[in-house]
Amino acid sequence: MAKLLYVTCNLKPVEHSRSLSIGKVFLNKYVQFNPQDEIAFLDLYRDNIQRIDTDVLNGWEKIRGGGSLASLNDDEKRKIGRIWRHVDQFVTADKYLFVTPMFNLGFPAEFKIYIDTICVDGMTFTHTPAGPVGLLKDQGRKCLHIHSTGDFHFGKDDDYSVPYLRSIMHRMGIDDFEAIVIEGCDRRPDLAEQFRRAAVEKALDAATRF
Numbered sequence: 001m002a003k004l005l006y007v008t009c010n011l012k013p014v015e016h017s018r019s020l021s022i023g024k025v026f027l028n029k030y031v032q033f034n035p036q037d038e039i040a041f042l043d044l045y046r047d048n049i050q051r052i053d054t055d056v057l058n059g060w061e062k063i064r065g066g067g068s069l070a071s072l073n074d075d076e077k078r079k080i081g082r083i084w085r086h087v088d089q090f091v092t093a094d095k096y097l098f099v100t101p102m103f104n105l106g107f108p109a110e111f112k113i114y115i116d117t118i119c120v121d122g123m124t125f126t127h128t129p130a131g132p133v134g135l136l137k138d139q140g141r142k143c144l145h146i147h148s149t150g151d152f153h154f155g156k157d158d159d160y161s162v163p164y165l166r167s168i169m170h171r172m173g174i175d176d177f178e179a180i181v182i183e184g185c186d187r188r189p190d191l192a193e194q195f196r197r198a199a200v201e202k203a204l205d206a207a208t209r210f
Contacts, residue, residue, distance in 0.1 A: 001036045005093035009044040009100050009111045018182050019148035022199050023099035026146065026180075029207035040089065044110040050082040051113045083117050090118045095142045095210060096174070098165060102149035106160040115168055124172040134173020143169045144210055145179040146203065154181045178206060 006027065014020040027039075050056070059076030063069070069077055090096075100107055118124055125132050145165055153159040162179045169177050182199035185192035 001038060002034065002094040003092060004030070004034075004037055004039045004095045004097060005042065005090060006039055006097045007042045007044065007099070007114070009098075009108050009114075011045055017101070017148075018185060018196065018199075019099050019101055019146055022148070022180065022182060022196075022203050023097065023146050025200050026097070026144070026203040026207045026210075029204050030210060033208055040093065042089070042114075044108075044114050049086065049110065049114045049117055050079050052083075052116050053079070055079050056083065083120070084123075086114070086117050087120050087123050091124065091136065094140070095144075096169075097144050097146070097210075099146045100148075100161070102147065102153065102161050105153065105158050106164070115165075119168065119172065132171055134171055137173025137175070139173070140176075141174045142176045142210060143174050143178070144206055145177070146199075147179060147181050148185075149181070149183045150185055151187045152184045154179075154183055180206060 006023075008020060008023065010017050010020050012020065014024055031037075031039075055073075055075045056079050059072045059080045062072060062076070063080075069080065072080065100111060106112075121127060122135075124136060125134050127133075143165075145162060147154075147162055149161070154162060162181065166177050166179070169175070180199055180202045182195055185195055188195075
């Protein structure tokens with residue numbers, strides 16, 4: 001049995017969201033092929049991810065200086081504890097599915113907050129003289145990214161979404177990364193259904209292999 005962490009970042013209901021609807025198609029097929037797997041859902045708008053603030057930075061500094069979590073003040077302890085719970089959830093998963101829209105050539109701010117929460121030195125990566133090394137490497141982990149954008153950006157210089165997430169996963173040691181991008185539906189509404197069907201086929205295929 002594997003653990004799948006399903007992370008969404010979208011304010012729209014599923015029926016009005018291209019990325020969430022493709023994610024639902026994937027998940028329905030995935031469950032058919034992996035009925036014993038455990039699936040955890042994380043909604044980055046709903047689940048109030050802890051951002052890095054002065055309390056978090058001060059608490060981390062105390063811990064790096066030899067302090068324990070119990071030695072921190074109440075705000076530091078509460079906030080760092082929340083971050084660590086999300087890191088633990090991420091580390092204990094075997095597979096990751098991120099379902100996102102493009103906002104202004106990148107991701108919604110809530111998504112970046114989550115990335116900052118799980119990229120923790122000593123927990124998901126570590127610094128070495130040769131550069132950062134992922135602590136989740138060579139563990140058979142997989143990541144699928146389902147992403148939507150109204151225009152055509154994928155693979156172009158102004159795409160700061162899919163390449164960014166791929167780099168973040170690599171930083172933590174997760175190199176098995178695949179992306180399904182549904183794009184151009186706003187630019188070419190006459191082809192929107194064709195684009196949607198192509199993404200659905202890719203999602204169904206990925207679900208049988210993931």
